[in-house]
Amino acid sequence: MKKKLSINDIAKSLNVSVTTISFILNGHAEEKRISDELVQRVQKYIAEVGYKPNSLARSLRTGKSHTIGLMVEDISNPFFANIARMIEDNAYKNGYKILYCSTDNDTEKTKDLIQMFQERHVDGYIIAPPEGVETEINTLISSGSPVVLFDRNLPEVNTDYVGIDNYGSTYNAINHLISRGYRNIGFVTLSSLQSQMQERMQGYESALAEHNMYQHIKEIPYSNEPDDIIKHVSAFLMRKKELDAVLFGTNYLAVNGLRAIYNLGLKIPDDLAVIAFDDHDVFQLSNPSITAITQPIKEISGEVINLLLNKLKSPLKQKKVQTLILDTTLQIRKSLR
Amino acid sequence: MKKKLSINDIAKSLNVSVTTISFILNGHAEEKRISDELVQRVQKYIAEVGYKPNSLARSLRTGKSHTIGLMVEDISNPFFANIARMIEDNAYKNGYKILYCSTDNDTEKTKDLIQMFQERHVDGYIIAPPEGVETEINTLISSGSPVVLFDRNLPEVNTDYVGIDNYGSTYNAINHLISRGYRNIGFVTLSSLQSQMQERMQGYESALAEHNMYQHIKEIPYSNEPDDIIKHVSAFLMRKKELDAVLFGTNYLAVNGLRAIYNLGLKIPDDLAVIAFDDHDVFQLSNPSITAITQPIKEISGEVINLLLNKLKSPLKQKKVQTLILDTTLQIRKSLR
DNA sequence: AGTGAGCATTAAATCGTTATCTTTGAATCC
DNA sequence: GGATTCAAAGATAACGATTTAATGCTCACT
Numbered sequence: 001m002k003k004k005l006s007i008n009d010i011a012k013s014l015n016v017s018v019t020t021i022s023f024i025l026n027g028h029a030e031e032k033r034i035s036d037e038l039v040q041r042v043q044k045y046i047a048e049v050g051y052k053p054n055s056l057a058r059s060l061r062t063g064k065s066h067t068i069g070l071m072v073e074d075i076s077n078p079f080f081a082n083i084a085r086m087i088e089d090n091a092y093k094n095g096y097k098i099l100y101c102s103t104d105n106d107t108e109k110t111k112d113l114i115q116m117f118q119e120r121h122v123d124g125y126i127i128a129p130p131e132g133v134e135t136e137i138n139t140l141i142s143s144g145s146p147v148v149l150f151d152r153n154l155p156e157v158n159t160d161y162v163g164i165d166n167y168g169s170t171y172n173a174i175n176h177l178i179s180r181g182y183r184n185i186g187f188v189t190l191s192s193l194q195s196q197m198q199e200r201m202q203g204y205e206s207a208l209a210e211h212n213m214y215q216h217i218k219e220i221p222y223s224n225e226p227d228d229i230i231k232h233v234s235a236f237l238m239r240k241k242e243l244d245a246v247l248f249g250t251n252y253l254a255v256n257g258l259r260a261i262y263n264l265g266l267k268i269p270d271d272l273a274v275i276a277f278d279d280h281d282v283f284q285l286s287n288p289s290i291t292a293i294t295q296p297i298k299e300i301s302g303e304v305i306n307l308l309l310n311k312l313k314s315p316l317k318q319k320k321v322q323t324l325i326l327d328t329t330l331q332i333r334k335s336l337r
Numbered sequence: 338m339k340k341k342l343s344i345n346d347i348a349k350s351l352n353v354s355v356t357t358i359s360f361i362l363n364g365h366a367e368e369k370r371i372s373d374e375l376v377q378r379v380q381k382y383i384a385e386v387g388y389k390p391n392s393l394a395r396s397l398r399t400g401k402s403h404t405i406g407l408m409v410e411d412i413s414n415p416f417f418a419n420i421a422r423m424i425e426d427n428a429y430k431n432g433y434k435i436l437y438c439s440t441d442n443d444t445e446k447t448k449d450l451i452q453m454f455q456e457r458h459v460d461g462y463i464i465a466p467p468e469g470v471e472t473e474i475n476t477l478i479s480s481g482s483p484v485v486l487f488d489r490n491l492p493e494v495n496t497d498y499v500g501i502d503n504y505g506s507t508y509n510a511i512n513h514l515i516s517r518g519y520r521n522i523g524f525v526t527l528s529s530l531q532s533q534m535q536e537r538m539q540g541y542e543s544a545l546a547e548h549n550m551y552q553h554i555k556e557i558p559y560s561n562e563p564d565d566i567i568k569h570v571s572a573f574l575m576r577k578k579e580l581d582a583v584l585f586g587t588n589y590l591a592v593n594g595l596r597a598i599y600n601l602g603l604k605i606p607d608d609l610a611v612i613a614f615d616d617h618d619v620f621q622l623s624n625p626s627i628t629a630i631t632q633p634i635k636e637i638s639g640e641v642i643n644l645l646l647n648k649l650k651s652p653l654k655q656k657k658v659q660t661l662i663l664d665t666t667l668q669i670r671k672s673l674r
Numbered sequence: 675a676g677t678g679a680g681c682a683t684t685a686a687a688t689c690g691t692t693a694t695c696t697t698t699g700a701a702t703c704c
Numbered sequence: 705g706g707a708t709t710c711a712a713a714g715a716t717a718a719c720g721a722t723t724t725a726a727t728g729c730t731c732a733c734t
Contacts, residue, residue, distance in 0.1 A: 006690055017714040022692060033711055055456050056402070057690035060393045060719050067436075076422040078415065085413040085439060092450075097436055097457060099404075101429065102422060113429075119392050120404075120434060258622050280618070285595050287624035343720055354684045359722060370682060394720035397689050677733090684727075694717080702709070 005051045014045055021046075025053060059121060068308065069117035070100040071110065071127045073151075074224060079251055079278050079297070080128070083150075086301035087126065094309055096123070105192070105222045107132035114140065124308045129154055131193050146311035150304050152196040153323075160307045162300055162324045166196050169293045169328040170203030173247060173275050178211055180336055182245040182273055188233060188257055189249035191219035200249050200277060216240050226256045233260035243272060245336075251278035251292075258286065274335040288334030296326050342388045351382055358383075362390060396458060405645065406454035407437040408447065408464045410488075411561060416588055416615050416634070417465070420487075423638035424463065431646055433460070442529070442559045444469035451477065461645045466491055468530050483648035487641050489533040490660075497644045499637055499661045503533050506630045506665040507540030510584060510612050515548055517673055519582040519610055525570060525594055526586035528556035537586050537614060553577050563593050570597035580609060582673075588615035588629075595623065611672040625671030633663050 007025075011018040021042055023032045029039050059065045068091055072080040088098050099122055103110040107130050114136050117125065125140060128151040137157050141147050150162045170187075177185055187204045190197050201217070208215055218236040220229055229252070237243065237260065248254035254276030266272050268288055276283055276292045283290035303324050310319075344362075348355040358379055360369045366376045396402045405428055409417040425435050436459055440447040444467050451473050454462065462477060465488040474494050478484050487499040507524075514522055524541045527534050538554070545552055555573040557566055566589070574580065574597065585591035591613030603609050605625055613620055613629045620627035640661050647656075 007692095008690075018691080019693085019714055019716090020712085023713095026692080028693095032713085035712065038712085052452075052456050054397070054458075054690050056393055056397045056458055057719090058692075060391070060397055060690080060721090061692045063719085065393070074422065075412070075425065076415065076418040078413065078418070081413040081415070081418040085411065088412065088437070088439060092438065092453075097453065098438075099434055099436060101425060101435075115389070116429075116434065119389050121391075121393055255618055255622065262622070281592055282618045282622050285592065285599070285619050286622045344722095345720075355721080356684055356686095356723080357682090360683095363722080365723095370680090372682065375682085391720050394689090395722075397691090397720080398722045400689080675734105679730105679732085681730080682728095685725090687724080688722085689720105692718085694715105696715070697713085698711105700709105700711085703707085704705105 004054070005049060007051075007053065010042075010046065010049070010051055014042060016042065063121070065121045065123055066096050067099055067120065067122045068096050069120075069122035069125045069127075070098050071103050071113060071117075071125070071129070072100070073105055073128055073130075074102045075100060076102075077252060078280055079295070082297050083301045083304075086298060087305050090301070090305040090309075096309075096312075103128075103130055104224065105130045105194075111136050118145075124148070124312050126150065126304055126308060128152060146308055148304050148308045148311075150300060152194040155195070158321055160311070160322045160324075162303045162307065162326070163196065164295050164300070164326050164328050166199035167203040167206075169277070169330075170200045170247065171207045172203075173293055173330055174204055174207035176330060176332075177245050177247075177273065177275070177336070178207065178213070180273075182337075183213065184216065184240075184242045184244050185213070186216040186218065186236070186240060186243045186246040187249065188218045188220065188236065188246060188253050190253070191221050197249060204247060216243060220253065226252075226259070229253060229256035230260045230263070233257045234264060237261065237264060237266070237272075245273035245275070247275045247277070249277050251276055251280045251283075254278075254290065254292075255280060255282055258282070258290070268335050269337040273337055275330075279331060283333065290335045291333045292331050294329050294331045296328070299326055341391070342386060344388075344390065347379075347383065347386070347388055351379060353379065400458070402458045402460055403433050404436055404457065404459045405433050406457075406459035406462045406464075407435050408440050408450060408454075408462070408466070409437070410442055410465055410467075411439045412437060413439075414589060415617055416632070419634050420638045420641075423635060424642050427638070427642040427646075431642075433646075433649075440465075440467055441561065442467045442531075448473050455482075461485070461649050463487065463641055463645060465489060483645055485641050485645045485648075487637060489531040492532070495658055497648070497659045497661075499640045499644065499663070500533065501632050501637070501663050501665050503536035504540040504543075506614070506667075507537045507584065508544045509540075510630055510667055511541055511544035513667060513669075514582050514584075514610065514612070514673070515544065515550070517610075519674075520550065521553065521577075521579045521581050522550070523553040523555065523573070523577060523580045523583040524586065525555045525557065525573065525583060525590050527590070528558050534586060541584060553580060557590065563589075563596070566590060566593035567597045567600070570594045571601060574598070574601060574603070574609075582610035582612070584612045584614070586614050588613055588617045588620075591615075591627065591629075592617060592619055595619070595627070605672050606674040610674055612667075616668060620670065627672045628670045629668050631666050631668045633665070636663055 007018050007021055011021055024039050024042050091098050101113045110130050110133050124146040126148050134154050134156040141159055148160045153161045189201055220232040248257050268274050274290050276290055279292040279294040283292045344355050344358055347358055361376055361379050412418055428435055438450045447467050447470050461483040463485050471491050471493040478496055485497045490498045526538055557569045585594050605611050611627050613627055616629040616631040620629045
């Protein structure tokens, strides 16, 4: 178990001061007028013995950890997993590592996690926040940490945000259903005050209101136990036999909603038309395939990481806060009559 | 932007030495006979001002970072995403954070990532390794870092491993197909030398051999571009019209295999029976539902994190290397005649 | 009174860097 | 020829903790 080399060992071996080596390592050689000959000698030796500076010591000194904290609702949800994947790739390309965690939409857990990230001195945060963490995030921001929010916005937090046009997405989807002749359209959503869920609901409500149609809304408490969702959806469908179409507010609501629908022996689209918010492999491959409102995952993650990297690169200029709202696509499949 | 408190600030405010505070913080109060009165006073003040020790400084001094490096093939694959999720929960409960990355089954990328993790001083590693990183991992181990492998084993690496009975799983699955009267059974796998894929192939081969049946094997190069896989599978199925059943070696091969099958207009199970290795929401919900060899994800992640935490807690005792082979379940669904 | 033991606390070294000053010797200027 | 500038490198103080060895101080014992 050979111990790792330190900059001191290198300095001794080469009979040079640590200062000089540090300068060379950090690209200050020119500026500090270190002779070319010496620069060469040091670099050669370093490459030879494979010396790597201790990042902890470096971070302690500089205050930068080159780590980004990523907080999503649930990393095992394909939407977030895909976003995480793209953010990861991009971050690594730019020399940043990712510390991640799943919030479970749990306010207290999220507060703890924010504190953990803070203790770990992450340089920046990417957060899909639950409700109720406004103060914590504002504290982060005012202490100088760059924060980018995505998926759901917090109005009381003044920072960059990347999201989609939730209102327009459901509004269009419902109008599409209406144009196809559906008259009793249900909406299954989370009982959550998160901005994205509220906007989706409003889109649904507006579209119905314009056609003087009744609302049929089912709000389900957040749970990562599929059975909970299945039960709620089943009960809702049993109670509302008049429904001829239903829009699910998230992909996992839809996935488990499908289970409920199949359990009840309902046929899609004859007994019930279905649209899901967020795409999922299941929707493409089930038979019939399920119409979905698809988010531009690649652009979302691209914009998110770009905004954060920009902030990290030039922390000085207090640029205007950016709010990016991207468009979704209604991917029409066989689940509509 | 108030700057963070350091142990020094606390010491000054309380007129106590940093040493004392450090002892109290680290539970050495008794052992060092710090008076109860002082312990109380310090703890109260610390809670009041919300002081948290700087983990970087602490890590630098102690050499422990309380971070675990998690390397999977692709975090956006539900199998790995679910495992990652459970490992994350468990790790956080034990005071460890997760640094993660996707290897893409790319040997060079993985080597880089191992080095990154090393530079970041992660305390332990959980790795689903690609081929060709044996030396790097052995270097890690001999430098004292605990490593647990899972999903695929590296015979030349002598460390804990958690996997499943790949051979038995495919062997049983094929026998099940044979018992149901299938006679031309194909196997779609990765062209990979990874242990788990080799074992799965051997299970397939043995079962066929015992019944004097011909092999129909398609090896597909690793790619995270679905279209690549679809094309390969389509070509294979076109070429092998005699097939009446096919076993896919991984869940994403099966997911994209299904796309190919549907594109070709083949009916499951009448034209072709299908079994997938690893479960997936798609398989439960597609119509007909797809039979799958399901891995005990909860146990796998539980064992993995347990093994690692044990090693982290008692690094001294060089326990015997553990190899855990868990059983899978053949979840029979409608994709068989 | 002198020695030693026990108690409660602390000074100082250390971890591996980076960054701010100094230092040294040679060259240039007036 | 002494003062000044400059090139090249080094000494050293942070960064914020942990940990080893040391410091007074009281008390008991011979």
